Amino acid sequence: MGLKKYLNGMLNMNPNLKLAIEASLRAGEVIMKVYDSAFDVELKDDKSPLTEADKKANDVINSYLINTDFPVISEENKQVAYQQRKEWSTCWVVDPVDGTKEFIKRNGEFTVNIALVTEGKPNLGVIYVPASKMLYAGNVSANLGFKAQLESHDTSIDDVFKLAQPLEPKNGNGNQIQVVGSRSHMSPETLDFIETIKNTGKQVEVVSKGSSLKFCLIAEGNADVYPRFAPTMEWDTAAGQAICNAVGVEVISKETNKPLLYNKENLLNPWFVVSKH
Numbered sequence: 001m002g003l004k005k006y007l008n009g010m011l012n013m014n015p016n017l018k019l020a021i022e023a024s025l026r027a028g029e030v031i032m033k034v035y036d037s038a039f040d041v042e043l044k045d046d047k048s049p050l051t052e053a054d055k056k057a058n059d060v061i062n063s064y065l066i067n068t069d070f071p072v073i074s075e076e077n078k079q080v081a082y083q084q085r086k087e088w089s090t091c092w093v094v095d096p097v098d099g100t101k102e103f104i105k106r107n108g109e110f111t112v113n114i115a116l117v118t119e120g121k122p123n124l125g126v127i128y129v130p131a132s133k134m135l136y137a138g139n140v141s142a143n144l145g146f147k148a149q150l151e152s153h154d155t156s157i158d159d160v161f162k163l164a165q166p167l168e169p170k171n172g173n174g175n176q177i178q179v180v181g182s183r184s185h186m187s188p189e190t191l192d193f194i195e196t197i198k199n200t201g202k203q204v205e206v207v208s209k210g211s212s213l214k215f216c217l218i219a220e221g222n223a224d225v226y227p228r229f230a231p232t233m234e235w236d237t238a239a240g241q242a243i244c245n246a247v248g249v250e251v252i253s254k255e256t257n258k259p260l261l262y263n264k265e266n267l268l269n270p271w272f273v274v275s276k277h
Contacts, residue, residue, distance in 0.1 A: 016068065017139055018157050020092075020114040020126040023064035027057040027096060027112045028130035029153035031103075035131070041104055049100045050076075057096035057112060065092050070116065073263065075235045082265040090118045091263055095235035099211030108132060109210030115238035120261040125242025127212050135160060136167070136216050138246030145219055145246035167247045169276045170221045176203045180214045180226035180274075189229035189271075197225075215240025218249050218274050226274035229254070234267045240274075249276045 034053035042050045058076035065072050071080070074094040085091075092114065097103055099110035108131035116124040127136040133153065138145035145167035148160050155163075170178075177197050181190050186206075194204050207223045209216075215237070217223040241251040241260060251260050255270040 014124070014139060014142075016116055017124050017126070017137065019064055019068065020116065020124060021128075021135065021137060021157060021160060023061045024112045024114055024126045024128035024135070025150075025153050025155065026064070027060045028128050028133070030056045030060055031097060031110075031112070031130045032153070035103065035106065049104055051097070051100060051103065053103060054097045054100060058094075061094055061096055061112075061114065065094070065114075068092070073235065073267070075233065079267070085263055086265070088263060090116065093117050093122070093235050093238035093262055095212075095233075095239075098236055099213075102210035107210065109213055111211045111213060113212050113235060113239035115242050115262075117238060117262040120263060121259070122238045122242035122245065122262060125239035125246070127216060127239050127243060129213065136219065136243050138167075138219070138243035140242055140245045143246060143248075145243050147216075147220060167219045167243070168221050169219055169244075169247055169249050170224055172224050172276055175201075176205055177225065178205045178207045178223040180209065180217055180223045181206050182208055187229050190227055193227045193229070193273075212236065212240040215244055215251075215274060218276075219244050219247050224275065227271075228273070229271045232269045232272075234262050234264070234269060237269055237272075238262055244274060249274060 031053045039051050044050050054076055058074055070090045070092055071088055072092040076096055095113040097110055098113045102109040112128040114126045115122045123140045125138045133150040135148045146164040148163040179194055197204055214226050218226050251272055251274050253260050253270045253272050260272055
């Protein structure tokens with residue numbers, strides 16, 4: 001079955017993916033209105049930055065997801081106690097603006113992340129890049145991940161699927177390995193990881209991107225491996241993991257040597273490595 005035909009069939013079968021795409025596009029629209037204006041920056045209790053875009057995007061996304069049967073874990077929502085959350089078999093995990101620091105720098109490398117998680121595992125994911133209007137999506141059970149370059153935030157769902165191109169990760173058999181990392185602030189652990197690769201005789205190129213776009217680099221074949229040896233939260237990674245898993249890329253915890261899990265008591269992720277196994 002051709003990709004387009006398959007996608008059209010999937011659209012009819014998976015209303016949650018459709019809803020997440022629609023929510024991400026509407027959120028992208030309100031984010032860019034703030035981005036193109038003068039905006040204030042607040043600091044949250046943990047000293048991380050917050051803008052009007054985070055709040056407005058969160059309101060828009062919640063207005064879509066409230067129509068489903070599933071509760072929402074969002075960076076900008078008040079967090080529900082684990083005693084209540086542990087009863088959730090399925091929930092949304094959302095970051096309305098992932099990469100607020102990139103947003104403030106106005107470098108375009110910020111995203112909208114929406115994932116649907118069941119029994120701790122991401123099964124649907126959408127990452128939308130409002131500044132470039134690039135959309136990434138993945139359906140793990142269908143083993144299908146795609147990207148679509150849009151012309152407008154108002155693009156219809158039908159047109160999103162018509163524009164879809166399959167995500168194809170690299171096979172990693174070349175002599176040069178592209179590692180996702182910071183060009184200027186490489187942690188000692190990441191440097192050690194790179195040295196381990198070099199010791200196998202491979203050449204290493206460092207590729208850098210902000211926010212959840214790091215996952216997209218791996219899923220679309222523009223990098224081989226993403227070692228993350230620094231703190232992240234579940235909403236930073238759930239959508240990216242779903243998209244990667246949909247195309248055969250794994251996101252493996254350094255603590256358990258198993259895939260990252262979600263809706264944990266502590267929403268902080270362990271260190272992890274993203275690569276095709």
